Amino acid sequence: MNKELIVNSGPSEVQIALLEDKTLVELHNEKSNTGFAVGDIYLGKVRKIMPGLNAAFVDVGYEKDAFLHYLDLGPQVQSLNKLTKLTLQGRLKPMSLSDFRLEKDIEKTGKITGVLTTGQQILVQVAKEPISTKGPRVTSELSFAGRYLVLVPFSSRISISQRIKSAEERNRLKRLILSIRPNNFGVIIRTVAEHKKVADLDNDLKSLVSKWENLVTRLVKAKPPMKIVSEMDRTTAILRDILSESFNNIFVDDNDLYDETKNYIKSIAPDKVGIVKLYKGKAHIFENFGIDKQIKSSFGRIVTIRSGIYLIIEHTEALHVIDINSGHRMNKENSQEENALAVNLEAATELARQLRLRDMGGIIVIDFIDMKAASNRRKLYQKLKDEMSKDRAKHTILPPSKFGLVQITRQRVRPEMNLENTERCPVCAGSGEIKPSILIIDELENNLRYLIQEQNEKELKVALHPYLHAYLTKGILSRRYRWFRKYKRWIKLKPMPSYHFLEYRFFNGNNDEIKI
DSSP states (O other): OOOOEEEEEOEEEEEEEETEEEEEEEEEEEEETOOTTTOOOEEEEEEEETTTTTTTEEEEESOOOOOEEGGGOTTHHHHHHHHHHHHTOOOOOOOOOGGSOOOOOOOOOOGGTTTOOOTTTEEEEEOOOOTTTBBBBEEESOOOEOEEEEEEEEEEEEEEEEOOOOOOHHHHHHHHHHHHOOOOOEEEOOGGGGOOOOHHHHHHHHHHHHHHHHHHHHHTTSSSEEEOOOOOOOHHHHHHEEEOEEEEEEEOOHHHHHHHHEEEEEEEHHGGGGGGEEESSSSHHHTTTHHHHHHHHHHEEEEEEETTOEEEEEOOOSSSEEEEEEOOOOTTOHHEEEEEEEHHHHEEEEEHHHHHHTTOEEEEEEEEOOOOOEEEEEEEEHHHHHHHHHHHHHHHOOOOOTTEEEEEEEEOOOOOOOOOOOOEEEETTSSEEESSSHHHHHHHHHHHHHHHHHHSSOOOEEEOHHHHHHHHHOOTTTTHHHHHHHHSSSHHHHHHTTTTTTOEEEEEEESSSEEE
């Protein structure tokens, strides 16, 4: 798979687009003045204990207090609290955690009132960014993510990614980590560590341990609420998490960001430093790579696939609902069951892409077209699992019900990506909204292809606004001439000054209008 990362640097934000085989699958906006990113570690103060929720609200400097549940404290929270208290009081000199005496693990079924008190200073890490009216969700089970490993202080456990299937490789990695892991540190071995040399893992581990030591050093003079450790910016975090051998190019349009990205790639994968390229084109970088057009067609209540199938996406406070529609473009030679399966399988691919692209989280209910055969429902379920396997967010998929409903839960750690994708109507001066004009030619050509290839219309005439008529007929190799070469028939175009700017209609040989 061809993977490309396109980075657009603006005055107040950085936009990052991930393309897979030229298709936009992830879009991230990193605002330069936004704090409280996932992974940031704060020294906070317990504002309020809620025994009924078995949780506490912690002041970390955000307008809404952060939420800390008892289950997010981590088994070794008493050790963390002890280290925090001694360090703040100046009774503990910065030292290696291997020399620190750990406290007893807390019980899983315990009460938060037995661990925290109002006004207590506590180290917490952002687990979910502020979403809607909610403050950030935090945890006291600190972790430091690296390229190959995740370091967990106050632990002794070694975990290995479930995606590493080889028992021999799992044993090799575990032996390596056991030989280099400092005392009182747990380690999670990431998927990308598979087949890596001990030197690579050791360098990654030392880098993570130095982050912990830097935290303890900064904690000495800290006063709540205060950020102690900042997670790397979104660009390098994405590179850390998804950079693989299939990555082909990283295009950046800013000199400073280009240097930072290149230096980071050099530190984690020196052999891939050549894929970082500075974009110097005159056109906007997103326009040059066709990202603007994909954004316009992908973010909206209705998302249409090239074949004519479309998804209707609705959002509520409790869940997301997605309806799959065939668009009445069925193969007449197939049965209704076969057509339903074909539509559902194609829609499943776009559905998985939409969840990644919009970063939709929580509960998602999808209404697929009903299928009577259990074997077809199994095929759809397997297709969904295969497509969702590319998603880095944790998720659970339930098999389709008899009503054709599929339920998905997907991890939500950041606000959902939601972009405005409509333009003001040029006819009604803003009293209504229409589809983006950038998509009008694609839409016209899709309808034209359907009428010729699927409905086998022998003669076609298109009535449209003079501006569209001029665009389609200008030049020797005009769009109309290319249609003639592609479909082996001449398409008549009739300019209609009475039509609005983006209006067009199809007519057959008898001059009867064809409804699409």
